[in-house]
Amino acid sequence: MSTDRYPFREIEAKWQRIWQETKQFRVSEDPSRPKFYCLEMFPYPSGRIHMGHVRVYAIGDLLARYKWMRGYNVLHPMGWDAFGLPAENAAIEHGVHPVIWTYENIDYMRSQLQKMGISYDWDREVATCDPSYYKWEQLIFIKMLERGLAYRKRSTVNWCPSCQTVLANEQVEDGRCWRCGSEVTPKDIDAWFFKITSYAEELLEWCDRLPGWPERVLTMQRNWIGKSEGAEFDLPVEGRPDLPIRVFTTRPDTVFGMTYAVLAPEHPLVDRVVRDPAEREAVARFRAEVSRQSEIERTAADRPKRGLRLAARVVNPFNNAPVPLFLADYVLMGYGTGAIMAVPGEDERDWEFAEQHGLPIIETVKRPDGFTGKAYTGDGVKINSGFLDGLPIAEAKRRATDWLVSHGVGVGKVNYRLRDWGISRQRYWGAPIPVLYCEKDGMVPEAEKNLPVALPRDVQLSGKGGSPLANLASFVNATCPKCGGRAKRETDTMDTFVESSWYFLRYCSPRYDTGMFEENAAAYWMPVDQYIGGIEHAVLHLLYARFYTKVLRDLGLTKIDEPFMALLSQGMVIKDGAKMSKSKGNVVSDDFVREKYGADTGRLFELFAAPPEKDLEWNDQGIEGASRFLNRVWRFVIGHLSELGGGEAPPPSAPPDRLRAATVPTAATVSRAASVPTTEPGRAFRRTIHETIHRVTDDIEREFHFNTAIAAIMELVNALQAFEAASGEGTAAAADRAALMREAVETTLHLLGPFCPHVTEELWEQLGHRESLFKQRWPVADPAALQKTEVTVVVQVDGKVRGRLLVDVDAADDRVRQLALGDDRVRPWVEHRRVEKVVVVPNRLVNIVTRA
Ligand SMILES: [Zn+2]
Ligand SMILES: [Zn+2]
Secondary structure, three states: OOOOOOOHHHHHHHHHHHHHHOOOOOOOOOOOOOEEEEEEOOOOOOOOOEHHHHHHHHHHHHHHHHHHHOOOEEEOOOOEOOOOHHHHHHHHHHOOOHHHHHHHHHHHHHHHHHHOOOOOOHHHOOEOOOHHHHHHHHHHHHHHHHOOOEEEEEEEEEEEOOOOEEEOHHHEEOOEEOOOOOEOEEEEEEEEEEOHHHHHHHHHHHHHHOOEOOHHHHHHHHHHHOEEEEEEEEEEEOOEEEEEEEEEEOOHHHHHHOOEEEEOOOOOOHHHHOOOHHHHHHHHHHHHHHHOOOHHHHHOOOOOOOEEEEEEEEEOOOOOOEEEEEEEOOOOOOOOOOEEEEOOOOOHHHHHHHHHOOOOOOOOEOOOOOOOOOOOOOOOEEOOOHHHOOOEHHHHHHHHHHHHHHOOOEEEEEEEOOOOEEOEEOOOOOOEOOEEEEOOOEEEEOOHHHOOOOOOOOOOOOOOOOOHHHHOHHHHEEEOOOOOOEEEEOOOEEOOOOHHHOHHHHOOOOOOOOOOOOHHHHHHHOOEOEEEOOHHHOOOHHHHHHHHHHHHHHOOOOOOOOOEOEEEOOOOEEEOOEEOOHHHOOOOEHHHHHHHOOHHHHHHHHHHOOOOOOOEEOOHHHHHHHHHHHHHHHHHHHHOHHHHOOOOOOOOOOOHHHHHHOOOOOOOHHHHHOOOOOOHHHHHHHHHHHHHHHHHHHHHHHHOOHHHHHHHHHHHHHHHHHHHHHOOOOOOOHHHHHHHHHHHHHHHHHHHOOOOHHHHHHHHHHOOOOOOHHHOOOOOOOHHHHOOOEEEEEEEEOOEEEEEEEEEOOOOHHHHHHHHHHOOOOHHHHOOOEEEEEEEEOOOEEEEEEEO
């Protein structure tokens, strides 16, 4: 061990052992105390925790320990999001079974978290790949199936050719797989969906009722849900009134600007509209071209829009004018009705298409003076619009919709961009979807008594595509729970985001075996009071978990509407200009930092280097600085132990046994030193101590300003060292000095404890305390100490600042006036002049007016 560092290895091992042996952070429901549920997003057990991961756990532990000290009953659990592709890919690569790979990683990562000293209640640990866990989501799947909230449908889905599986829309980023970055291709497949669209409106509404969430996450969710209000109506095909084409528009006021209409190439009506064999061939060629593009490419703003003009025309019901009909790639079957009226005057994509295909453009809103753009989407007055002329847009929308309704050709309509959640995966390492296909009964859900449908172990993983379960006869061939005849099992597994949609509920009663969770336990702990996790989950996990919670509520399992009351999205840890990650090769290992500096130092650095929501740049000087600070605190306390009264027994009024029994003692340990110091430096120093309490509490509590909280603690330590140096030991004020230093040291340990729990717990014990620092009350600033006894008063002569006075607070006006006129810096400006007037503003200002 290097000699210039405090013995962090012994200290950290010692306290981790004590916390574990005494089960200090084990909790149970206690209705007599306020609860606080603190939760970090649980990790995927991918192998090793590195410093890029540590940040979220350091933040969670800080908040959990802080809340303990504030007297809360704190639930702070940890578990494993244990299903997923990497385990399967590792198995294919190295021949290790995913079960082995996953549990080995869990064991290693658990030991890492324990060596970081995070205050988890380890008795609540869960792993989602355990059948006793996924059994319950299979049961919920069956209940969702009964209510039409889960369904199977053949549809065009996002296919990742590298992962060999379907992806939900939320899992496609810029046309690429969220996990591996491969380009996603469309594929027609029978797939399972959760009907999240049934909850679109409620998910959207609640975005306005989650004040503890970052606004940018709520904005991403609102945009993803994408509510638009408008109208739906029929465009009859010219000469064929039996063939109305239903269109949706958010701008019914622009109908008089319709110069063409578009069908999505996949639209089922295309085959009825197109009857000529040559045209059918052209349509087939066009469809083939479009099918090679992803939805993202088709709707991208910056690329040419492809179209095929059909022979048929449609009729605008407002003015009976026929307009051309196209197939175009930029219209998607999955949005609205899969067909649009095109109004290039007021829609940018329609404007571009019209330009590219030489179609007329009619303006239906008066442009502001000087407008030189293309399509105009701003506000204005209607023109070229028949009975809508002269109206503002909002009013014109209402009138146009009324016209559609009264003529029986349309209705007002709300649309959402949100699509149903595709949950089937054609891979092995996930929870089996609990349904069977019977020769006689068709699709049948597994009987509840047969759950869980356990994932078999003896499977061949080739990575060649298709679900590996499909090749396993012992799994596939089963008995129909309805008729007892032969049936085949579904071989798709569930998206692993289903497991992470309810793990926070499982933590409330993790060993409960007669249901998903115990009702009273969940009622006590839920919702999560503070959730912490990365912004990358803004429309993935965070949306799914909200939806799933509402489903559980509607199934009568819980009363809560929302799972997470407050959310903190921490920034990334950056090194060498990129996010710290194994694939980028810029990882600083947690083991390395712990071995060289200690866990407390690694945590302090990450909490100090940036505000939690901002990205954090790793740097070696920063971690050295954090290490130096902790060593300074250590040396000061150990070096002054005898003066600070270290090693003495606890006061007789607080016997150790009673203290141990009480979770949160009310004895305020710092009050022992709280007598009023007799000297001005003593008073000023005590004020610093209590101002620091106030600042640190405020920084943690209000805005998560952990970095400025640490800066304040560092300033307090500086002030402590300065006070110690300035007030010699053995002087007249020695009693004051020792009491004040003890108050400062104990306050420092309280405030620093949640950031660096090991070193502070050890020093707390060295000071003679027999009960854990984390069972102490968080200090409260003493208002008397905060009170200033002296203030600086500015002296102005004829409007110019000429001096400053240090005077007692609320000193008499006459006294202040006398001091001002007699001050050395002020006197030259009044000496040879006549003082006309002196105005004293108490505690702030003396204003002197003179005349020659
Ligand atoms: Zn992929
Ligand atoms: Zn059957």
